Amino acid sequence: MANLPADQQPKKIAAPILAAKYKGKSEIYDLLTVEAGKYLPEMHTINVYYMKQILAKKKRSIKIDQVRHLYVKQYEELTISKILEYAKDWPQVFEYLPDERDIHQLPRQWIINVCFFVVGNQFADWTKGINSQRNEALAQKRDLNIEIDEEILDILMASNAISTHKGSSAGLLKIGSKRRRTKAEIEGLKEEEALRAEAAANKDLEIQRLRA
Numbered sequence: 001m002a003n004l005p006a007d008q009q010p011k012k013i014a015a016p017i018l019a020a021k022y023k024g025k026s027e028i029y030d031l032l033t034v035e036a037g038k039y040l041p042e043m044h045t046i047n048v049y050y051m052k053q054i055l056a057k058k059k060r061s062i063k064i065d066q067v068r069h070l071y072v073k074q075y076e077e078l079t080i081s082k083i084l085e086y087a088k089d090w091p092q093v094f095e096y097l098p099d100e101r102d103i104h105q106l107p108r109q110w111i112i113n114v115c116f117f118v119v120g121n122q123f124a125d126w127t128k129g130i131n132s133q134r135n136e137a138l139a140q141k142r143d144l145n146i147e148i149d150e151e152i153l154d155i156l157m158a159s160n161a162i163s164t165h166k167g168s169s170a171g172l173l174k175i176g177s178k179r180r181r182t183k184a185e186i187e188g189l190k191e192e193e194a195l196r197a198e199a200a201a202n203k204d205l206e207i208q209r210l211r212a
Contacts, residue, residue: 041110
């Protein structure tokens with residue numbers, strides 16, 4: 001982190017003063033998160049050295065009420081390493097993260113939220129772009145596309161609706177999907193299969209009789 005102006009430099013107190021109120025790791029974590037309102041990852045994913053860096057303003061921190069959560073799907077193209085590779089274009093991101101050797105312990109969602117805070121909508125657009133590319137490739141590979149009226153497509157894309165149902169009807173709209181058979185059709189197929197099996201068995205018996 002760059003050198004801070006003189007009026008923003010950290011103050012100094014004797015260690016026993018801090019230890020008298022906050023001595024253990026969990027107590028120092030509570031000081032930073034509960035009392036000071038810092039947005040930190042789960043305590044078990046960071047060490048005391050990182051908390052020391054936050055206290056001494058060697059690392060930047062985000063206030064909890066400033067955090068914007070961004071949901072990013074678990075895709076191979078959006079692993080922690082790929083996200084951090086993208087973030088290299090914004091060195092400020094790493095001013096909020098622990099030292100490189102400790103980053104692997106961090107929760108993926110926390111890293112995403114930090115990147116979103118620093119980079120902003122450009123980061124969100126990047127993740128959405130990868131998501132769209134993956135969906136398009138998957139749709140082509142598995143024939144998951146749906147033929148749709150242009151007017152209805154415009155309505156669909158403008159809609160803010162979020163499905164709350166567990167149904168699978170949308171999957172039946174795919175180009176490659178086939179209409180489900182009726183109960184009568186299924187029973188008819190079973191009967192045909194039974195007749196074919198019976199005919200095959202009778203044929204085998206006839207062959208065995210002729211060979212006898």
